Amino acid sequence: MDAPPEVFKGLLDRFNGVTVDSHKEFEDAENFPEKLEKSLQYWKAQKRRAIWFSVKTEHSSWVPHLTKAGFEFHHAKQGYVVLFRWLPEDEYENIPAYAHTMLGVGGLVVNENNEVLVVCERFSLIPNSWKLPGGYAEPQENIIDAAIREVREETGIECEFNTVISLRHAHGGIFGCSDIYCVVALTPKSSDLRRCEREIAKLQWMPIAEYLEHPNVHETNRHFMRCFLDYKERGIRFTCEMGKHQVLKKEYCLYYMKPIAKDQDTSEQRGEL
């Protein structure tokens, strides 16, 4: 049954919630409070659960009316903000929090001369420390692609995937988020360094033995290198295979431990599951 004309249409979801998109149903803010009030009465009568408003930046005059009507912020990104109100009074509010994990990557790039690619950042928390090239994964970007891109942007070196080394998970980082830092071993396909002047103060190929003893290399970064050497000796890899969700038909990356086949070289491509 369609909603009466004096209330917002919205879109019904499988949890019996309604989402109103300002882009589709923008009205002057003068009429907004009245229409909102009528809509809330209608949705309550219909036993709807969570009511969501997605408000575009240019329609932000809606926001103070929504908070006055008991809506709370849920999340926002460039272009819009999303507010919600939980209607049932006899049911526990059951709305997942928005993403709170920043995803960063580091590339452990070791060449044939047993040297590792290291950088000093321009705006480093620890001045002059030698770090692995890396940065945040972009929205929708795979971990390995992010590591390869960051190494290319910061150092000019083209690489291919070898193995995931380690994950570091910490809390209380930027924007109050937690942080997963995934270190990926990459095999370089080139050797000429091209420094990103905006972000990187200096960079070099450093012999592994020097890296493992260097006072300006953080202990955790040395640990990643010891892991890398250990995996190599053990002939095992934390590899990545692509799969596809049977119902949603969405692609995903699966990471898991796998022995290195004897006839493969160390720069195995991502396979298909």
Add this chain to the structure above:
Amino acid sequence: MDAPPEVFKGLLDRFNGVTVDSHKEFEDAENFPEKLEKSLQYWKAQKRRAIWFSVKTEHSSWVPHLTKAGFEFHHAKQGYVVLFRWLPEDEYENIPAYAHTMLGVGGLVVNENNEVLVVCERFSLIPNSWKLPGGYAEPQENIIDAAIREVREETGIECEFNTVISLRHAHGGIFGCSDIYCVVALTPKSSDLRRCEREIAKLQWMPIAEYLEHPNVHETNRHFMRCFLDYKERGIRFTCEMGKHQVLKKEYCLYYMKPIAKDQDTSEQRGEL
């Protein structure tokens, strides 16, 4: 030098940006546009870079004025929304996106009888499919703790950590976020099932051999089990050690591959790095 009284004070950050918190400097919205305009002129003269406004829900009358003055949404959570404006005209906007990765966990719980703990969810995308107990990690929660908590809440079984099995990384999920699903093998310390009626339709201990052939077990879930059996046979684990950042003094979890020492049982505790 202090800001003049007619502009917002804000807090200066190490990137030469300014953050104004509505909680600390709330003024009536009537005066707000004028004060904002003067503040922007002042910050431009001071060569500030990113200007941030953190606006509490009860101060959301600021929001339409901010968007009118060229501010954009950055992120929001229950209680507040954050908007920003990049002031330099001769410099590329260099602001990290907010977190866009949901972090989920699944518990692969295998008992001494070679049975695995499986659940059917009440609101499942695939009806009647047998899945691993699990859910989203809470803000500030470690992966292993989240897996142990979800297994306890959904099934009543107490567990301890054995090994990380696999990560699945996919895009285009809930709220438009990407999704990391981390499967962790857990060793049960109890066996009596106590179903969470709100979320779980049915649950059971299923023999591993049956699980590996079951038509209502998704191929990826069977893959996690094969990985678990393989790691066990190989005597290797993707383990977790706690560390502390040397400068920030924040704790973190480090996950990496490690052989199982011969004299250890299979339910090793998390160690210290």
